[in-house]
Amino acid sequence: MKRTAIAAIFLSLAVCSVAAAAEETIVKGKVDAVTVYRGQALITRIVDLPGGEGLGEIVVSELPDRIVPQSLFAEGSDSVEIRSVVYRNRPVAQDVREEVRKIDDAVQQLNDQIAANTQQQNLLKEQRGYLDKLANFTAPTANVEMTKGVLNADQLKNLTSYQFEQRQKIADQEFKLTLEQRKLNEQANLLERQRTEITGRSSHVLREAVVFVSRKSGGGGGTLKLRYLVDNAGWAPSYNIRADAARKNATIEYQASIQQMSGEDWTNVNMTLSTATPNLVAAAPVLNPLTLTLSRTELEKAKEISSKLDYQTAQSNRVALQNIAEAARNTRGNWDNTNGPVAVGSGGGGGSLFSSGLSQTQIGNKFNVNNYENDLGLNKVADQFQVLELLAGDDSKSKPATRPSFRPATEGIVVTYQMKSRTSLPSRSDQQLIQIDSFGVKSDFYKVATPVLTTYVYDQATLTNTSNLVLLAGPVSTYVGGQFVGSGDTPTVAVGQPFTVGFGIDSSLRAYRERTDKTEITQGGNKIVSYTFRIAIDNFGTTPANVRIMDRLPTAKDSEVKVTFIDAETIPLSTDPEYRQSEHKKGILRWDITVPAQKRGTEAFSLTYKMNMEYDKNLAISAASVLREDEIRDLMSPAAKPK
Numbered sequence: 095m096k097r098t099a100i101a102a103i104f105l106s107l108a109v110c111s112v113a114a115a116a117e118e119t120i121v122k123g124k125v126d127a128v129t130v131y132r133g134q135a136l137i138t139r140i141v142d143l144p145g146g147e148g149l150g151e152i153v154v155s156e157l158p159d160r161i162v163p164q165s166l167f168a169e170g171s172d173s174v175e176i177r178s179v180v181y182r183n184r185p186v187a188q189d190v191r192e193e194v195r196k197i198d199d200a201v202q203q204l205n206d207q208i209a210a211n212t213q214q215q216n217l218l219k220e221q222r223g224y225l226d227k228l229a230n231f232t233a234p235t236a237n238v239e240m241t242k243g244v245l246n247a248d249q250l251k252n253l254t255s256y257q258f259e260q261r262q263k264i265a266d267q268e269f270k271l272t273l274e275q276r277k278l279n280e281q282a283n284l285l286e287r288q289r290t291e292i293t294g295r296s297s298h299v300l301r302e303a304v305v306f307v308s309r310k311s312g313g314g315g316g317t318l319k320l321r322y323l324v325d326n327a328g329w330a331p332s333y334n335i336r337a338d339a340a341r342k343n344a345t346i347e348y349q350a351s352i353q354q355m356s357g358e359d360w361t362n363v364n365m366t367l368s369t370a371t372p373n374l375v376a377a378a379p380v381l382n383p384l385t386l387t388l389s390r391t392e393l394e395k396a397k398e399i400s401s402k403l404d405y406q407t408a409q410s411n412r413v414a415l416q417n418i419a420e421a422a423r424n425t426r427g428n429w430d431n432t433n434g435p436v437a438v439g440s441g442g443g444g445g446s447l448f449s450s451g452l453s454q455t456q457i458g459n460k461f462n463v464n465n466y467e468n469d470l471g472l473n474k475v476a477d478q479f480q481v482l483e484l485l486a487g488d489d490s491k492s493k494p495a496t497r498p499s500f501r502p503a504t505e506g507i508v509v510t511y512q513m514k515s516r517t518s519l520p521s522r523s524d525q526q527l528i529q530i531d532s533f534g535v536k537s538d539f540y541k542v543a544t545p546v547l548t549t550y551v552y553d554q555a556t557l558t559n560t561s562n563l564v565l566l567a568g569p570v571s572t573y574v575g576g577q578f579v580g581s582g583d584t585p586t587v588a589v590g591q592p593f594t595v596g597f598g599i600d601s602s603l604r605a606y607r608e609r610t611d612k613t614e615i616t617q618g619g620n621k622i623v624s625y626t627f628r629i630a631i632d633n634f635g636t637t638p639a640n641v642r643i644m645d646r647l648p649t650a651k652d653s654e655v656k657v658t659f660i661d662a663e664t665i666p667l668s669t670d671p672e673y674r675q676s677e678h679k680k681g682i683l684r685w686d687i688t689v690p691a692q693k694r695g696t697e698a699f700s701l702t703y704k705m706n707m708e709y710d711k712n713l714a715i716s717a718a719s720v721l722r723e724d725e726i727r728d729l730m731s732p733a734a735k736p737k
Contacts, residue, residue: 118304119144120153123320127364128519130352131372134162135327137356139320143174147311154320157301158357158521165323168305174316177306184300197285204282211275218264218271225257225264232257324356329367331568332527333584335595337539337555339575344537344557344595348530348565350511352519359520367511367530369566379469384477419471509564533561541600544644545607545629551641553579553597559587572597602635603689607645610702621711628702632694639689642668647681647705655715659683660704 123141141154163181170176232253303320334347350367354360511530519526536558543551553574559565565587572579572595579598587593611626633639647657661667668674668684677684689699709715 118151118153120155122156123154125358125360125363126319127366128360129366129368129372130327130329130350131368131370132330133328134323134325134372135354135356136372137322137324137358137360141318141320143307143309143315143317145315147309149177149306149308152305152307152318154303154305155300156358157303157322158324159299159301160325160327160356161301162323162325165321166303167321168303169319169321170307171316171318173310174318175308175310176318177308179320180304180306182302182304184302197288201282201285204278204285208275208278208282211271211278215268215271215275218268221260222264225260229257323372324358326353326355326357328353331530331566333565333568333570334573335557335570336573337537337575337597341539341553341555341574341597342537343534344555345532345534346557346561346565347532348563349527350530351525351527353525354519354521355523356521359518361518361520362516363518365513365517365519365528367513368509370508370510379472381476382469382473384480386481415475416472419475509566511563531561531563536560539597541603541639541641542644543603543605543629543631543641545605546645549604549606550599551603551605551631551639553600555595555597556592557595558592559589562589564588565593570595574598600639602633603639603641604632604634604694605643606630606632616711617708619711620708623707625705625707626702627705628700630698630700631689632698633689633691634694636691638691641687641689643683643685643687643701645683645703647683648707649681650709654709654713656706656708657681658706658708660706665701 121141121143123139125137126140127138129136137158139154141152143152161181166179166181168176168179303322305318305320307318309316329350329352332349332351334349335344336347337344513528513530517528519528538556540554540556541551542554565584567584567586569581570584571581574597580596582596584593584595607627607629609625610628611624613624615622615624627645629643629645631641631643647659648655649657665685665687667678668686670684670686673682673684683703685701687699687701693699707715
């Protein structure tokens with residue numbers, strides 16, 4: 095027994111010694127750097143460690159509620175060695191965020207005041223009820239005493255006055271309490287909205303990272319960096335493009351609209367914006383062997399597929415399936431083995447890749463992000479399509495080959511923007527704007543008139559990205575001379591690439607287009623129709639205007655109609671090389687002209703051009719190929735419409 099007791103004592107001392115060596119130290123650290131991706135953010139916390147040496151557990155507390163636990167990673171300084179990092183949850187009575195706790199305390203105080211107000215109103219109701227009972231007693235008694243001739247008039251008067259005075263006091267107090275309660279309810283609702291804007295939801299779980307470290311002797315306290323991903327964070331580009339009043343120069347303000355609902359504030363941090371995918375799988379997918387089996391039960395199905403297979407539809411479905419499987423793999427998503435696409439001959443009931451008309455939604459529903467194993471998804475798609483290639487009949491050889499674009503949803507231009515100064519972003523439900531950069535650009539301003547579409551003439555500019563930043567596609571707000579003129583969108587613009595931006599309507603210009611002549615002749619078996627068109631532009635302004643006039647020639651499939659353009663009388667088409675190489679070949683007409691100032695009506699600038707159309711005299715131009723019959727009727731004059 096003595097040996098057992100002594101052993102127990104030594105064991106207890108050993109346990110205490112290990113516990114002391116690995117004693118927990120609770121710290122919070124400071125968020126120092128944030129990289130915001132599209133949908134997630136990578137957070138770096140700097141944690142200063144207390145002095146000491148040997149083993150110890152550092153508990154980094156108050157991690158955000160949107161943390162991705164499996165992304166936790168710790169890195170120590172020279173004197174600190176990281177042994178392990180473990181994530182844990184710990185329930186607490188109050189919300190983990192200080193600013194939320196302050197709001198909760200204020201809400202609790204308001205609730206107490208509302209409860210006290212309610213009690214006061216209930217007490218007034220009891221007092222009113224007592225006065226009602228007193229009145230019910232006083233009236234019959236006074237009536238009896240009056241009948242017997244013993245009524246005390248002064249006593250009845252005093253009692254009546256007392257009741258009315260008390261009722262007036264009760265009414266005044268009820269009115270005041272009602273107003274007070276309304277104000278208290280409004281304050282409580284305001285605090286609740288503020289709480290929702292800050293956090294979005296309540297969190298009574300303390301999230302912590304337990305970092306087991308070994309500190310070297312003589313190394314001081316040391317530091318460690320804790321990194322982790324959070325959800326509910328992302329950004330999107332937006333732009334303000336400002337032109338001066340003279341429309342000579344333009345400045346681009348490149349902004350980021352950031353969603354920050356991670357559950358923790360980013361205060362005075364080094365911020366980076368990136369379009370990369372933080373959890374992209376780095377390794378190439380592994381190609382599994384394809385094993386075929388023969389089955390008599392599948393013979394008829396194989397014959398049907400061979401004779402009726404729509405190869406092009408199946409190929410399109412294959413692209414959609416592959417994009418989804420690739421996106422799921424790249425984000426470490428999952429493939430549903432039970433409901434995934436079923437290969438020919440498998441006998442499964444989940445549907446087939448070869449089903450004609452499989453919609454994108456139906457395809458997407460075949461994927462589940464919880465059961466993905468390695469590269470099974472991509473291999474399943476490849477298996478099915480290779481079986482399709484083996485079963486397809488000879489008639490598929492005559493179909494034109496296509497080269498589909500296999501582009502997963504996560505693929506795109508990867509750019510990174512480092513903010514020039516430290517930035518603060520609280521965790522809030524609303525979108526927050528920060529400026530990435532602001533710079534002047536090479537600008538070429540002009541006006542565009544498209545009278546076949548509208549009588550308005552628009553200001554436009556070709557801007558060249560002279561910065562060292564790639565400009566991602568996003569919404570644009572445009573300003574001229576400090577005044578907002580409109581909004582639009584811009585595509586992704588590479589460094590040095592030109593792009594077009596609209597600056598709204600020029601109210602001093604109007605454009606018109608009309609057909610002035612039409613003649614027909616028959617030549618052999620064809621009909622030749624000649625048209626003359628006039629385009630006019632009114633300039634109400636005091637300065638000449640450089641305008642690009644845009645029009646178009648009709649085109650026809652398979653050369654059914656021969657269209658010949660006859661140059662305008664004295665104004666040739668634009669000689670701009672880019673226009674000649676692209677739009678001109680598609681039948682788009684463009685003139686670069688200068689419209690004189692204050693010329694309108696009969697004095698307005700105008701140009702005319704002619705066009706010939708030649709086609710079989712036994713045929714007619716079919717407007718129905720462009721418009722429905724009811725739409726054609728709406729364009730006809732009222733007298734011409736059928737009754």
